[in-house]
Amino acid sequence: MSPRSEPLLWLQLLGLAAIPAELLAVVLILAGADPGPVPAIERLLLWALGALLPAVLLWQRPADCWSLLLLQTPARGRREAQQRLSALQSPLPIRLLAAAWALLLLPAIWRLDSLSAQMAAIAPLPEASRLVTILLSVPLLAILVWQGQQLVQAVWLLSRSPEQVGGTPAMGSEALGRERLSLGLPLLLPDPLSLVQDRQPKAAPSSSSAVAPEQQAKTDEGAQLDEQVS
Known part of the structure; x- marks a missing residue:
């Protein structure tokens, strides 16, 4: 089965549209408090707690590709193709790209915190303490960080060929619980998508094959008449 028939992989790509809104939310939260005497230390603390620590956790146990953070596909209800894709999801290049995404959040935090002073008028938590804004961010x-890894994994899995998926051993539920971080309620059981090539009707039999039995019957009947006349 082609990985492109899995709807959850396509849903994870939609997380790209939510990233700007989440970054804006970080700016608005940080705008509720004035920077302290050492803003560089505070930004490093925010990055260490919000990006570095989750990145280390996801390096050890990558995010399950069938988990949408709040909902997930139960391990015992997964199809064989999904178990095979789980075994393909976390090679070393994918882990390095996910770690690079966490590193990119450091200059992003620096920039967002410097812009937060310009949005103090519309901050949802005005006059909050600096510690509160950091903890809420x-x-x-x-x-x-979770979305970044899911996006990288989804692109990787969608680009795998059906032959590569078919040649990969399936990942059991025990190995899944030990090696993957699967969060959310086990309520997702979507059916696979019907691809275009799967919906194409089979080729109708050729006219020659359909006419051949009729011609053969006429030939046999003519032979019998010839025998009777003779």
Whole structure:
């Protein structure tokens, strides 16, 4: 089965549209408090808690490709193709790209915090303490790290050929629980997508093959008449 028939992989690509809104939310939260005496230390602390720590966790146990953070496909209800794709999801290049995404969040935090002063008038938490704004921004950054890894994995899995998927051993539920970080309620059981090539009707039999039995019957009947006349 082609990986492109898995709807959850396509849904993970939609997470790219939510990243700007999440970055804007970080700016608005940080705008609720003035920077402290050492903003560089505070930004490093925010990055360490919100990006570096989740990145280390996801390096050890990559995010399950069938988990959407709040919902997931139960391990026992997964198809064989999904178990094979789980075994393909975390090679070393994918882990390095996910780690690079976490590193890119450091200059992003620097820039967002410097822009937060310009949005103090519309901050949802005005007059909040700096520590409160940092702690509230940590979960948003952790979600960004999770989404970054899911996006990289989804692109990687969608580009795999059916032959490569078919030649990969399936990953059992025990190995999945030990090696993957699967979050969310086990409520997702979507059916595979019907691809265009799967919906194409089979070729109708050729006219020659359909006419051949009729011609053969006429030939046999003519032979019998010839025998009777003779």
